[in-house]
Amino acid sequence: MNEEIAFWILSAIAVLGALVAVRKRNLIHGVFALLVFFAGLSGLFLLLLAEFIAAVQVLVYIGAVGVLLLFAIMLTERVAGDDGRRMTSRGSFWGLVVAVAVFVVLLLPAIQELPPPEAAQAIDPSVKQLGHKLMNPYVVTLEVLALLLTAALIGAVTAAQGVRMPKEEDSQE
Amino acid sequence: MSILGGGIFKGMAVTLRNFVGSYINKKERLPTNDYSWRPDGDLPQGIGDYPKEEGEQLSDTTTVTEYSRNFPMLLHDGGEPMDTVRCVACQICERECPPQCIYIEKDYDENGKYIKRPAVFDIDVSVCMSCQICVEVCPFDAIVMNSQFELSTPDRFGGLLVRRDDLLKSNDYYHQIHPEEAAARDQKMAVEKAAKEAKKKAAAEKARAAAEQKAAEAAKAETKEGAE
Amino acid sequence: MNFELLIDILIATVPLMLIFATLFAFTTWLERKALARIQNRIGPNKVGIPCTRISLFGLGQPAADGIKMLFKEDIVPRGADRLFHLLAPILALIPSMLVLCFLPLDFPWLNENSVKAFLLDGAVIFFFAITGLNTLAVFMAGWASRNKYSLLGGMRAVAQMVSYEIPLVLSAVIVVMMVGSLNAAEIAKAQTGWDWFVFSPWGFAAFVIFFIAALAETNRSPFDLPEAESEIIAGYFTEYSGFKFALFFLGEYIAMFAISGLAVTLFLGGGDGPGLAVLPWLSVIWFLAKIFALIAVMIWLRGTLPRLRVDQLMGFAWKFMLPLSILNILVAGFAWHAEQLDNTFITVITWVISLAILYGAASGLNQLNRGKVRPREYKYAE
Numbered sequence: 001m002n003e004e005i006a007f008w009i010l011s012a013i014a015v016l017g018a019l020v021a022v023r024k025r026n027l028i029h030g031v032f033a034l035l036v037f038f039a040g041l042s043g044l045f046l047l048l049l050a051e052f053i054a055a056v057q058v059l060v061y062i063g064a065v066g067v068l069l070l071f072a073i074m075l076t077e078r079v080a081g082d083d084g085r086r087m088t089s090r091g092s093f094w095g096l097v098v099a100v101a102v103f104v105v106l107l108l109p110a111i112q113e114l115p116p117p118e119a120a121q122a123i124d125p126s127v128k129q130l131g132h133k134l135m136n137p138y139v140v141t142l143e144v145l146a147l148l149l150t151a152a153l154i155g156a157v158t159a160a161q162g163v164r165m166p167k168e169e170d171s172q173e
Numbered sequence: 174m175s176i177l178g179g180g181i182f183k184g185m186a187v188t189l190r191n192f193v194g195s196y197i198n199k200k201e202r203l204p205t206n207d208y209s210w211r212p213d214g215d216l217p218q219g220i221g222d223y224p225k226e227e228g229e230q231l232s233d234t235t236t237v238t239e240y241s242r243n244f245p246m247l248l249h250d251g252g253e254p255m256d257t258v259r260c261v262a263c264q265i266c267e268r269e270c271p272p273q274c275i276y277i278e279k280d281y282d283e284n285g286k287y288i289k290r291p292a293v294f295d296i297d298v299s300v301c302m303s304c305q306i307c308v309e310v311c312p313f314d315a316i317v318m319n320s321q322f323e324l325s326t327p328d329r330f331g332g333l334l335v336r337r338d339d340l341l342k343s344n345d346y347y348h349q350i351h352p353e354e355a356a357a358r359d360q361k362m363a364v365e366k367a368a369k370e371a372k373k374k375a376a377a378e379k380a381r382a383a384a385e386q387k388a389a390e391a392a393k394a395e396t397k398e399g400a401e
Numbered sequence: 402m403n404f405e406l407l408i409d410i411l412i413a414t415v416p417l418m419l420i421f422a423t424l425f426a427f428t429t430w431l432e433r434k435a436l437a438r439i440q441n442r443i444g445p446n447k448v449g450i451p452c453t454r455i456s457l458f459g460l461g462q463p464a465a466d467g468i469k470m471l472f473k474e475d476i477v478p479r480g481a482d483r484l485f486h487l488l489a490p491i492l493a494l495i496p497s498m499l500v501l502c503f504l505p506l507d508f509p510w511l512n513e514n515s516v517k518a519f520l521l522d523g524a525v526i527f528f529f530a531i532t533g534l535n536t537l538a539v540f541m542a543g544w545a546s547r548n549k550y551s552l553l554g555g556m557r558a559v560a561q562m563v564s565y566e567i568p569l570v571l572s573a574v575i576v577v578m579m580v581g582s583l584n585a586a587e588i589a590k591a592q593t594g595w596d597w598f599v600f601s602p603w604g605f606a607a608f609v610i611f612f613i614a615a616l617a618e619t620n621r622s623p624f625d626l627p628e629a630e631s632e633i634i635a636g637y638f639t640e641y642s643g644f645k646f647a648l649f650f651l652g653e654y655i656a657m658f659a660i661s662g663l664a665v666t667l668f669l670g671g672g673d674g675p676g677l678a679v680l681p682w683l684s685v686i687w688f689l690a691k692i693f694a695l696i697a698v699m700i701w702l703r704g705t706l707p708r709l710r711v712d713q714l715m716g717f718a719w720k721f722m723l724p725l726s727i728l729n730i731l732v733a734g735f736a737w738h739a740e741q742l743d744n745t746f747i748t749v750i751t752w753v754i755s756l757a758i759l760y761g762a763a764s765g766l767n768q769l770n771r772g773k774v775r776p777r778e779y780k781y782a783e
Contacts, residue, residue, distance in 0.1 A: 002403065028544060032485075035537065051523040052583075055530045063533030063566075067559060070540055074556065127523055127583055177763050184705045188439045195438040 014040030027073050035066045052127045239353055242318035244298045245307055247340045254341040259315035261289035266307035266316055274300035294337035314358055320350050417501050425654045426463035432700050439704035473643030478547050485545035490648035493538035496531045497655040503528050504662040505586040505671055509682040524585040528663055529570050536562045539637050546640035555637035557711055558627030564715055565617035568722035572607035575733045576667045589671030597670040602756040603733040608668040610726050615660040622703035626711055661695040721766050728762050
């Protein structure tokens with residue numbers, strides 16, 4: 001019973017956050033609403049007893065990706081804030097159709113009453129299991145992901161150094 | 174090469190010594206609170222004793238130390254202030270003051286001749302930055318730093334403009350609040366006065382000697398004329 | 402609504418908030434007095450018991466400050482984002498207070514139901530996740546003030562906090578690796594009997610790295626460039642007056658407590674000390690005493706060291722602390738395997754070798770990063 005109430009509250013937070021994030025004119029407000037959405041998602045992960053994933057969601061999405069988005073908005077001129085322009089969206093009808101279709105497709109497993117898969121009960125959601133699984137058999141995936149992230153990091157540094165942007169922390173003088 | 178982070182540890186040792194020493198060895202480690210020149214010696218009734226009982230006039234001199242200073246004051250040598258005021262309104266301090274907070278007007282007597290005292294001497298203490306330049310440049314030791322800090326007033330337009338009569342304080346008061354400095358200044362003035370007297374006497378001697386010589390020469394010229 | 406659950410939650414959280422709020426007041430007083438004594442002056446010593454003349458060494462000063470801040474006018478700059486201006490101090494306070502619940506303080510009045518919510522299996526990583534929300538609050542504060550210097554201070558603060566999060570987490574990873582669990586209570590229990598992690602070479606290095614990174618995370622000296630008075634007035638909370646400033650202040654100090662608490666849990670034994678067999682609740686006293694020792698060291702460092710410049714700050718994080726913490730993980734990994742062999746000779750050799758490696762690496766990195774002294778080049782003065 002408590003879990004149901006928690007689920008509805010967290011889902012409401014997540015959905016409202018996402019709606020505000022896409023509808024707000026002011027970009028900074030939108031990003032913060034997106035962060036609220038991430039927080040709601042993290043709560044939903046907690047409800048599924050995946051503590052590690054919930055913590056990592058907060059740590060990575062809110063703490064890193066959110067801050068990254070904010071920095072990107074801040075460092076781009078005249079993008080932040082509300083500049084009052086109204087955009088026209090001419091394909092909004094078909095966009096709505098596609099969105100409803102995707103929603104229905106995603107809801108199908110919940111609407112149909114499928115039998116629960118047996119393997120679900122055997123999964124131990126603790127961090128230890130996660131660690132064991134990451135080391136074998138998923139170790140190659142882990143290393144490839146690490147390599148990918150390193151490549152992205154080096155590429156980002158190279159891209160940043162290539163464009164001569166004025167440094168915002170020039171405290172020498 | 175010293176230990177990694179050795180500089181930080183040395184610095185921490187210094188601050189620890191400061192911290193512990195401020196409890197044990199107060200005179201050395203709390204120099205700005207040095208009350209040793211006062212007759213009762215140690216950290217006195219100034220601390221924790223303020224404000225005093227109701228109605229008692231708050232006197233700044235109980236809590237002031239030798240090197241404290243706040244805003245300037247004019248000195249006079251006792252008696253009626255304007256009779257013995259040292260300031261001659263030379264306006265050097267007015268010109269040297271960096272924020273230009275001093276305003277001086279010379280005093281003239283009935284005939285329009287300049288008397289050596291100020292008629293108007295205003296210091297705007299809301300502007301004064303207590304740099305003490307006026308004290309350093311005064312040739313007459315007339316302006317020194319006071320330590321009075323009870324200067325707040327509800328009048329925000331003219332209340333912080335201190336006039337001449339409020340600036341005048343006696344030399345005895347100066348001895349009371351800054352004894353070492355006042356004694357040093359008095360000694361300097363005495364030495365200067367003695368030097369001036371000696372010079373005057375020497376000049377008088379020389380004038381007398383020159384006059385004697387001239388008289389002797391005149392007498393010799395007379396006798397010479399008389400002889401011819 | 403389940404009343405027992407509610408009461409259990411309240412029992413777990415309210416005393417914690419009260420205790421740490423009181424400790425916060427005491428710490429502000431202690432900091433002012435200790436800094437003053439280090440700087441050859443006496444700190445506040447006039448305010449004692451209110452409405453009397455008794456001045457108990459100025460212990461009433463925090464109360465006086467609190468009352469003053471409550472009564473100050475709340476000024477919001479014109480054109481500032483009012484909603485965010487209000488939310489930023491709240492968002493600065495919430496993560497700091499929340500992570501206090503994850504510390505393994507077993508108060509005597511807690512039964513097993515009330516702590517169940519907070520004895521998470523992933524407590525340590527939750528700690529780091531929630532401490533990361535502080536960066537958001539700082540950013541929000543800098544943005545909402547509509548003041549370019551606040552924004553600059555906010556961005557610098559966020560850059561600093563994000564950079565120092567990595568050595569912070571990596572040095573905690575060492576402890577997690579040695580214990581094998583992310584559970585804070587289990588980590589604290591694994592160090593009973595004076596078997597603290599700080600007494601091993603990799604643990605000591607990790608502790609030093611963690612402490613320095615904690616200083617940077619909470620914007621304490623010598624890393625307090627974002628809120629330095631002589632640099633940028635107050636940085637990201639320049640435009641905050643009255644109670645909002647008090648909330649920021651409170652959030653900063655409680656974050657100090659929380660991170661010190663985590664350092665104590667991970668490295669200093671967390672409640673371990675003499676006399677535990679006799680009085681079990683003495684562990685709380687020991688925990689708080691250790692937190693206070695760390696806070697005292699933080700205050701001591703504040704009185705000793707000059708402030709780091711922003712490029713020195715970032716260079717220190719990325720070029721010194723990060724390689725050292727990664728190397729530390731490697732060394733700790735080898736040492737763990739060596740300890741599994743259960744041979745004292747090998748253990749001693751491992752300790753000596755790891756000590757040598759870590760010290761050599763630290764000195765080497767220091768020498769590498771030492772800037773070459775060049776004659777100064779002037780860009781505009783020629």
